[in-house]
Every structure is written in C-alpha cells, then in structure tokens.
Amino acid sequence: MNLKAKLLVAFLAMSLLPLALIAWITVDHSSTALSEQAFAQLESIREIKKTLLDQFFSEWRGNMDMLIDSVVSLKNAAIDKMTIVQEMKKAQVEEYFQQGINDITTLANNTSLAKAVGDFAMVVDKEGKVDETLYEFTEKVKYQNNLAQFKESGGYDDLLLISKEGVVVYTVNRHADLGQDLAAEKNREHPLSRCFYSALESVTVQDLEPYAPDENDLRGFFAAPILKGKMFLGVVAVKFTKEPLNRIVQRRKGMGSTGETYLVGKRNDEIRYRSDQAVKTGVIGDLVVEIAAKKALSRESGVLLDMDQTDTLEIVRYDPLEIPGLQWGIMTTIAVEEAIAPKMEGETDDYFTRFTSQYGYSDLFLIHPTGMLSYSVKHKADYRTNLNTGLYADTGLGLVFRQVLNSKSFHFADFRPYPPSDNALAAFMAVPVMSDKNKVDLVVAVQIPTDVINGVMQERSGMGDTGETYLVGQDRQLLSDSMANSNRGQVAVLPTDSQSDQIRTVAVEKALAGETGKMIISDYAGKEVLSAYTPLNVWDTSWALIAEIETSEAFASVRTLTNLMIGISVVTCLFIVFVSVIVAGYIVTPVQQVALFIKNMAKGDFSRSFSGKDAERKDEIGTLATAMMNMQVRIREVVAQVKEVAQDVSTGSVELRVSAANMSKGASQQAAAVEQMSSSLQEIGAASKQNAENASYTEKIAQETSQNARESQQIVDETVKAMAEVAQKIRIIERIVGQTRLLSLNATIEASRAQEHGKAFAVVAQEVRRLSDTTQKSAEEITRLARSSLSVSERAGEMSARLVPLIQQTTNLVREIRAASDEQRSGMTQVNQGMQQLDQVTQQNVSMAQVLAATAENLTEQAHHLQNIVAFFQIETPNGRDDRDEHPDCV
Structure with a gap:
C-alpha cells in the first residue's frame, strides 16, 4: 500500500469512527431525554387532573353539609309554623267544647x-x-x-x-x-x-x-x-x-297547598276522623291508621315524618285535646315536598331544583327511613318507589340509602348504570337528617353524573393527537369517556358485565392495587403507549387514573432526530472522503520538491512552493523531498491556522469586551428593576395584611348582625304568644257575653211569669240583652284585630327565620375571605423573600460581568502579542501574494 492510500485510510479511520460514535451517543441520549420528557408531561397532567377531581369531591362533600343545614332549617321553620297553627286551632276546639259545657251547665x-x-x-x-x-x-x-x-x-x-x-x-x-x-x-x-x-x-x-x-x-x-x-x-x-269543628280546623291560611289540620278520636278501640279533611279525602267516621294519631290519643305531643295513605311523606304535628269525656287528638300535616322545598315568590323552581342546577347534580332525593323515595327534583321512574323492596333497591341509590341508614353518617356509592336515567352512569352521595333522639328522620341523596368528571378528563390541552386520560373503576369499567376507534375519535364506552368490555391493562391493575408509576404498555385498544398511572381515592372507593399517549407520537421527535443524524453522517462521510483524497495528494506530491525551498523555509518564508522532477525520484532524495514537502505543507498549515486563530482571538476579544460591558449594564438595570419589584411586593403584602384585618372586622360585624336577627326572632315569637293570650282573654269576654244573654233569658222568663208586675223587669232584661249584643260585636271586632295582628306577627317571624340563615351564610363567606387574605399575605411574604434572593444573585452577576470585562481586555492584549510572534512566518495568501506583500524569487 502506497503512502497516499495509507494516508487516506488513516484519515477515514480518524474521522468516521468518532463521527459514528458521536452520532450513536447523541441519538441515544436524545431518545432517553425525550422519553423522560414525555413521561414527565404525562405525570404532570395526571397529577393536575387528580388534584382537580379531589377538589371536586371535596367541594361536593361540603355541599352536602350545607344541604343538610338547609334541610334542617327549612324543616324546623315548617314545624314552628305548624306548631303555631295547631296551638291556635287546638285552643279554639277546646274552647268550643268548654263553651258548650258552660252553656249546658248554665241552662240546667x-x-x-x-x-x-x-x-x-x-x-x-x-x-x-x-x-x-x-x-x-x-x-x-x-x-x-x-x-x-x-x-x-x-x-x-x-x-x-x-x-x-x-x-x-x-x-x-x-x-x-x-x-x-x-x-x-x-x-x-x-x-x-x-x-x-x-x-x-x-x-x-x-x-x-x-x-x-x-x-x-x-x-x-x-x-x-x-x-x-x-x-x-x-x-x-x-x-x-261537625260544621263548627270543620270551620275551626279547615282554616288553611298560610298552610300552602298540602297543609291541613284535622281531628281524630278513639271509641271502642277504634281511631276515626272527627273532622273532614280539606286536602285529602278523609271524612268523619273513616278509620285512621297513622302512627301520629295513636301517639296523640296516648296523650303524647310531638312531630314526626310519616307516610300517608298515598305514600306521600308528610311532616305531622300531633297533640291530645283536653275535652272532658272524649279521647280526641288534633293533627296538622303538610307534605315534605312543599314544607322543606319552598319556592321563592315569582319563581317556578323550588329550593332543591335551584340547588341541583347550581352545583351540577342530576337529581336530588328525600328518602323516608322506610325506604320510600318521597321527593325527587326530576320525578323519574324512581319517584314514589321503595328503595328497600322496590324495583330499584339494588341500584347505587338503594345501596347508599341502606348504608346511611345503618351507619347514620355520610356515604358514597360508586358509578354504576342507573335504570331511571336510561342506564347512564351515576354515583350517589347521601347523608342523614337526624332527630333529637338520634334517629334518622330523613335521608338526603344527590345523583352525580359523569359530565363533571368528563369535563376534567376530556380536557386535552398539551396531550397531542393521541394523548388521553380516563378513569377505571373497581369493576374494571370505564368511568369517563375515552377514545376507542382506529381514527382516535372520541366515543363513550359504557360499562357492561362483559369481560371483553373490561379494562385490564397492566397500568390499571397496578393503579387499583394502590401503586403510582409509569411504563410503556399495550393499552385497552392493543396499541403501544406511554402510560402514567395512579390510584384516585374517593372516600372508601378507589379508582384508577390513567394518562396515556401513543409511542408513535411521543417518540416522533426521536425518529426525526435519528433520521437527521443519519443524513448528516452520510453527507459528512462523503465530504471527509473527498477532502481526504485531496489532502493525501497534496501531501505526497510536494515532498519531492522540498530541497529546493529549504533555504526559504529557514528564513521563515513559507509562501513559495517548488517544482521539479526530483520529488519523483525513488532514492533517498526523493524520500527526503517527500518528507520536506510534507513538512512544508504541514508547517504552512499550522502557521496559517495560528494566524487565523490569532486574528479570531483578537476579533473575539473585542466582541467579548463589548458583550461584557453590555452584560454589566443589563445586570445593573436588572438589579434596579428587582429592587423596584421587591418594594412593590412589600406594598402589596401590607395591603394584603390590611385586607385580612378588614375581613376580620367585617366578620365580627356579621356575627353581631346574626345575633341581633336571632334576638328579633325571639321578640316576634313572644309577640305571637302575646297575641294568643289576647285571643284567650277575648274568649273569656265572649263567655261573659253568653252568660249575660242567659241571665237576660232568665229575666225574660221570670218577667213573663210575673205578668203585669214584671213589665219593668222585662224592660231591664231587654236592656241587658242589648248591652250583651253590643259587647258581642265589640268582642268580635277585637277578635278580628287580634287575628290580623297575629297574621302580621307570623309573617314577621317567617321573614326573621329566612333572614337568620342568610346572615349566617354571610358570616361564613366573610370568614372564608379572611382565611384567603391570610393565605395571600403568607404567599406575598414568600415571594418577597424570593425577590430579595434574586436581588442578591443579580448583584453577584454585576460583579461577575465586571470581572469578565477585565478578562476580555487582557485577552485582547495577548492576541496582539501572538500576532507579533507569528508575523515572522511568510505564507501564501489567497490572492497569490505573501502576507507581507513581498515577492522573493521562487526556488
């Protein structure tokens, strides 16, 4: 292998191997980082929705406490009103019989x-x-x-x-x-x-x-x-x-559409009506089976909630009557649906209808301890059915009713299909209304739809195209709408008893087992997803909260980065091969001409190249020429690079000095802004403290107002009692009038018997009768005035009774405002501390910027010194001239 081939292999080995290693490490670390980022985003969304759901259920629990307080207040107000009405009618009935006894005694x-x-x-x-x-x-x-x-x-x-x-x-x-x-x-x-x-x-x-x-x-x-x-x-x-008795008990002013009073009596161990009913169909002589009637005839007085013969839940006030020789009682009843679900004047919706609409419940129920569902806002198929023995006893509503009845405390029933709501998913919360004897008078329940939960779970901000969150119950059925088709469209998946419809993924099983974590799994649709799971505890019920996104979407950026790195690597390899070929040829060819310009090299002139055939020789000269050629090229490259670096260092040092100055100026401005923000935060903290003090003072005023309203209620009650006493005194006057009439009658009879001698006595008797008539008319006018005053007092009592809960609610709201102001003041204190720390950091940055400016100045001086040193070497510039504009002869 010749020298050029060896150089080419060496260049490729030194370039491609590090490139491949760098590309692999980059892709691997990027993939891990992006995967962790996707999981972190899923976990963040999961925790946010878990917090929102916890807040919803906590608010709902508070709503139930407020609802019970309202029910108890409305029930007590209705009972107080019924008691006043019954006491008046009881006194009038007893007065009627006493008047009859007095009349017959006087006559006899x-x-x-x-x-x-x-x-x-x-x-x-x-x-x-x-x-x-x-x-x-x-x-x-x-x-x-x-x-x-x-x-x-x-x-x-x-x-x-x-x-x-x-x-x-x-x-x-x-x-x-x-x-x-x-x-x-x-x-x-x-x-x-x-x-x-x-x-x-x-x-x-x-x-x-x-x-x-x-x-x-x-x-x-x-x-x-x-x-x-x-x-x-x-x-x-x-x-x-019966007419006089009916006139007394059938007066229905202020008793609504279902309120009425009637009499019962016992004879031969049978309890029968002793007056006709004005609202229902009972008439005198009909048998009576109500528990309250038995209690009244047993000399008991009290109030209870009972079902009438039409399965209507009523509030019943019962008292015995004090009539010599008779065992009678008086009863006043009103339907619970009217008594504790009043309608505001001019409105068509009652209190509970407005309550369910305000807080997003599907329905609200009042259930008698016998199981009879006696009130429903929607009046669906479950209305007037028995939750112990009826068609819907095994539903979630029937289950939660029996739990509350047994424990006498709050209970929650998990989401299940509810037939009266077209088998839609529904959960229920229920609380008892307790009597003074620690007995359950009533169970109040609300139906929770999936709409609110869906509103939270279907919020998909930041989840991409395939991301979703959903809830799974203990029965492995979906409790919120999910996404199930291949196009990722949103469809409602309702739970059934089929195993195929159950969600049994690894994440669901772990969450229902109480674990919190993340992993890559196959979801309920069989697709590979990133899954973040956690249990959601709703009182004594545990659900699985799942957040998932398909790996194809979550790792899309990883695939893009991988493809990009592959493309860059291919282009880089081609470039390296091309450069390596040129460099190898460049190194080998000039070595043969090295001897021709050794002198110039000794003088530091590297701007000249050489030519000749000596470099092509295969002897030692050729070898030396090749070596010198290579040395010349390498030295020239180093010198050129050193000059470029010196120039870059000089330029960079100037830019660094400018940047350091700008940085120092910006840090100073930032420090001033931080000081201004810290001062503003201190002013806001002082304002928050003042708000908290004002809220506390307002709360004291609201409490004093509530106490004054209670005292006003007591004064109105005393007025009602005083008016009742006035009515009793008037009845005494009426009895005196009756006795006066009787005396007049006796005088008339005696005058008739005396004939001529009794004429004067007859005149006196006639005058006494006229006086009696005049007194009777005056007593009737006073009676009407007393009744009118009593009606006004009752109305004032009702208004005071309505005012007290409103003032109490105002007190509670002011208390919450004070608590919020205290929390705000605490938060502003923490923010102020953070701004002070930021101010310290900013001051440190100012000092560091000043140090950086000094360093940049020193670096500029070193760059000038380096340029002076490398000026000794002469190299060829791109325009063919040496770097000092000199033109020495070529070798």
Whole structure:
C-alpha cells in the first residue's frame, strides 16, 4: 500500500469512527431525554387532573353539609309554623267544647227549666204522642220561644228536654226523636240514650255518631242533669254538628297547598276522623291508621315524618285535646315536598331544583327511613318507589340509602348504570337528617353524573393527537369517556358485565392495587403507549387514573432526530472522503520538491512552493523531498491556522469586551428593576395584611348582625304568644257575653211569669240583652284585630327565620375571605423573600460581568502579542501574494 492510500485510510479511520460514535451517543441520549420528557408531561397532567377531581369531591362533600343545614332549617321553620297553627286551632276546639259545657251547665241551673220539663212532659203521653196544640201553647206563649232562642244564640243544631223517665218531651226541631222513650230496651244503644244515662249525675259530652232522626248524619251532644235541690227532674241536651269543628280546623291560611289540620278520636278501640279533611279525602267516621294519631290519643305531643295513605311523606304535628269525656287528638300535616322545598315568590323552581342546577347534580332525593323515595327534583321512574323492596333497591341509590341508614353518617356509592336515567352512569352521595333522639328522620341523596368528571378528563390541552386520560373503576369499567376507534375519535364506552368490555391493562391493575408509576404498555385498544398511572381515592372507593399517549407520537421527535443524524453522517462521510483524497495528494506530491525551498523555509518564508522532477525520484532524495514537502505543507498549515486563530482571538476579544460591558449594564438595570419589584411586593403584602384585618372586622360585624336577627326572632315569637293570650282573654269576654244573654233569658222568663208586675223587669232584661249584643260585636271586632295582628306577627317571624340563615351564610363567606387574605399575605411574604434572593444573585452577576470585562481586555492584549510572534512566518495568501506583500524569487 502506497503512502497516499495509507494516508487516506488513516484519515477515514480518524474521522468516521468518532463521527459514528458521536452520532450513536447523541441519538441515544436524545431518545432517553425525550422519553423522560414525555413521561414527565404525562405525570404532570395526571397529577393536575387528580388534584382537580379531589377538589371536586371535596367541594361536593361540603355541599352536602350545607344541604343538610338547609334541610334542617327549612324543616324546623315548617314545624314552628305548624306548631303555631295547631296551638291556635287546638285552643279554639277546646274552647268550643268548654263553651258548650258552660252553656249546658248554665241552662240546667235555670230555675224555670225545671218547670219547663214538667210542663212539656204533660203534652206527651205514655206512647210518645204529642198534643200539638198544647205543645205550641207551652212553647210560644208560656215560654215565648226562649229555648229556641237559646239554641240559635249558641249556634247549636237542636235543644232537647228529657224527662226523668227518659222520654224526649221537647225538641226545637221536632224531629223523630220527639216522644222517644230512651229507657226502652230497643233504644239503649241510641246515642241520645247513652247521653241521657251519662248525664244522670253530671255534665257529659257525647261523641259524634250517626243519628237516625237526622237521617244518620253525625251528631254530638252536650247534656246536663236538671235538678231541683237534690231531686232529679230530667236532662237537658243540646245537639252539635261537625260544621263548627270543620270551620275551626279547615282554616288553611298560610298552610300552602298540602297543609291541613284535622281531628281524630278513639271509641271502642277504634281511631276515626272527627273532622273532614280539606286536602285529602278523609271524612268523619273513616278509620285512621297513622302512627301520629295513636301517639296523640296516648296523650303524647310531638312531630314526626310519616307516610300517608298515598305514600306521600308528610311532616305531622300531633297533640291530645283536653275535652272532658272524649279521647280526641288534633293533627296538622303538610307534605315534605312543599314544607322543606319552598319556592321563592315569582319563581317556578323550588329550593332543591335551584340547588341541583347550581352545583351540577342530576337529581336530588328525600328518602323516608322506610325506604320510600318521597321527593325527587326530576320525578323519574324512581319517584314514589321503595328503595328497600322496590324495583330499584339494588341500584347505587338503594345501596347508599341502606348504608346511611345503618351507619347514620355520610356515604358514597360508586358509578354504576342507573335504570331511571336510561342506564347512564351515576354515583350517589347521601347523608342523614337526624332527630333529637338520634334517629334518622330523613335521608338526603344527590345523583352525580359523569359530565363533571368528563369535563376534567376530556380536557386535552398539551396531550397531542393521541394523548388521553380516563378513569377505571373497581369493576374494571370505564368511568369517563375515552377514545376507542382506529381514527382516535372520541366515543363513550359504557360499562357492561362483559369481560371483553373490561379494562385490564397492566397500568390499571397496578393503579387499583394502590401503586403510582409509569411504563410503556399495550393499552385497552392493543396499541403501544406511554402510560402514567395512579390510584384516585374517593372516600372508601378507589379508582384508577390513567394518562396515556401513543409511542408513535411521543417518540416522533426521536425518529426525526435519528433520521437527521443519519443524513448528516452520510453527507459528512462523503465530504471527509473527498477532502481526504485531496489532502493525501497534496501531501505526497510536494515532498519531492522540498530541497529546493529549504533555504526559504529557514528564513521563515513559507509562501513559495517548488517544482521539479526530483520529488519523483525513488532514492533517498526523493524520500527526503517527500518528507520536506510534507513538512512544508504541514508547517504552512499550522502557521496559517495560528494566524487565523490569532486574528479570531483578537476579533473575539473585542466582541467579548463589548458583550461584557453590555452584560454589566443589563445586570445593573436588572438589579434596579428587582429592587423596584421587591418594594412593590412589600406594598402589596401590607395591603394584603390590611385586607385580612378588614375581613376580620367585617366578620365580627356579621356575627353581631346574626345575633341581633336571632334576638328579633325571639321578640316576634313572644309577640305571637302575646297575641294568643289576647285571643284567650277575648274568649273569656265572649263567655261573659253568653252568660249575660242567659241571665237576660232568665229575666225574660221570670218577667213573663210575673205578668203585669214584671213589665219593668222585662224592660231591664231587654236592656241587658242589648248591652250583651253590643259587647258581642265589640268582642268580635277585637277578635278580628287580634287575628290580623297575629297574621302580621307570623309573617314577621317567617321573614326573621329566612333572614337568620342568610346572615349566617354571610358570616361564613366573610370568614372564608379572611382565611384567603391570610393565605395571600403568607404567599406575598414568600415571594418577597424570593425577590430579595434574586436581588442578591443579580448583584453577584454585576460583579461577575465586571470581572469578565477585565478578562476580555487582557485577552485582547495577548492576541496582539501572538500576532507579533507569528508575523515572522511568510505564507501564501489567497490572492497569490505573501502576507507581507513581498515577492522573493521562487526556488
């Protein structure tokens, strides 16, 4: 192998081998770096979405606490309102019966009534036949219709006199009961007969029963014995109907569309209605099976949530009635759906509908402890079904309801298909509403759709064309929409029971096992992907959160870099071969002419080349010529390079000096800007501190306002109680009016008996009656005024009850603002510290820039010194002249 071939091989070996090694190392390190970058980006996206989902569920849990507070407040407000209404009606019913007892007692004590029993007994024979003429005379002439007037003034249906033998000798209405022998065996179960025997010794009240002489309409009686001294002369009774009781309990002002009050009573171990219902279909005499009715007749008072006969959940207020001789109770009910889901004036949506819309829930449910789903915002197929025994008992809603009922605490049910929502995925959260006796009164549940989760998981910013994140549940089913077709289009993958639809990749299994990591795997579609996985714990449920991108996209830049390096290497190899050939020829040929210009070389003149055939000789001269030729070329190249380097160093030192000066100037400006920013941050920190102090002061004001609102509520409650007491005093006045009328009646009867001598007494009796009428009208006007004042007080109480939660909510918001201001102040303190550190670093950069400028100045001086040294050598310039414009003779 000749010298040229050897040189060519040597050049190629020294150039191509390092090039190949450098290219391999570059591609390998770049591939690793890009792969780590792709994984880091996936992990960052995964953690961001995990944090967002954790925040969503934390907010939802807080929403449930707020919802329970609202439900309890609304329920208590409804109960308070029902209690006021029931107390008023209870007092009115008891007053009605007490008034009847007082009226019959006063009438029985009238001395003329004892004579009237005897007079009317004379007009009825032993067979019950009535002498109509004598009857008319006795009633109209002898007693001037006084008994009929008493019946009308008291608002009773009839007034009856029963002889001591048990014969009905007088009735105002003259129905079929006139002349009946109540002592006869066939009449022993007659309601009036029982009333007669009960009244032999004392005043009695006979319960409402079907009464045959009045076509079996319901009638009740007040009865009292007629005595003359200790001698029993008979019984006087007044008959009452259901209408007065219905008028009292069926007043529905302020009770909404479902609220009503009704009476119940117990007789012969059966509980039946004692008034007609105004909203539902119950009427007097129908059987009652409600638990509250049993409690009221057991002398208990209270409130409970119960299902009525139509499976409607109601709030029931029950109390016993204090009526001598009767076992009655009073009940006030209102549907829970209306009581604790109120509608604001002028709006069509109730409170819960607005709540679900505001926080993005699909539906909201109120569930009775029996399992009856009594309220739903959407009223889907699950409405009014039983979650213990019904069609949807095995759904996620049924499961979470039973968990809450057993634990009496918050629970969450994982996403599952929910049939009433067209089998769409739904999760549920539920919390109990507890009573004072630590019993579950109600379970409140909300339905969570996948929309919110999809909104987080489908955000694909920074994930390229094939990147995606998705959730997988414990059943290995997708909980969020994913991408499944070959075109990477977004389609919803709903979970089923089929094993083929389950996601069982390595990443999913590791995440569900509680591991966090990253790897390259085959995804659920069989494609190779970069996968970053982690568990997502939602209370007692664990999901797999997966972030993936196809390797074809993730490593696209690696492939591009590899192809680029291959192209560059090929071009470089061709260039190296070309250069090596030229250089080898250049080195070998001039060696033969080296002897001709050794002198010039000794003088340092390397600008001349030589020619001749001596260099082609094969003897020692040729060898020497070749060696000298090579030495001349090499030295000339070194000198040329040294000059170029000296020139480059000189130029670079100047540029370096300019750059160092600019850098020093920029660093100084940066230091000034940092000082200004640090000062601004200190001012912002002071403002944040002032905001925190203002928020704290505002919070104290809100707390004082809340306390004032509570005190106002107490004052309104006291006003309502005072108005109730006024109503009671007015009823006392009404009783006095009734007694005055009775006294007037007695005076009239005695005046008629005295005939001529009693005329003056009759005039006095008439004046007393007029005074009684005037007093009655005044009492009625006062009663209307008291009722109007009571209505206003109730409305004020309602407004105060609405105001208290709003003020409390304001207090909570101010407290949150104060906490946010404290966090902001802490953050600004940390940023200020960072700016101070940056200021120190900037000052150090200024010092280093000054040192760099001094170094550049020194480098310029060394470059000039190097140029002076290499000026000794003369070499050929590109224009054919030497570098000093000299033209020595060629050798």
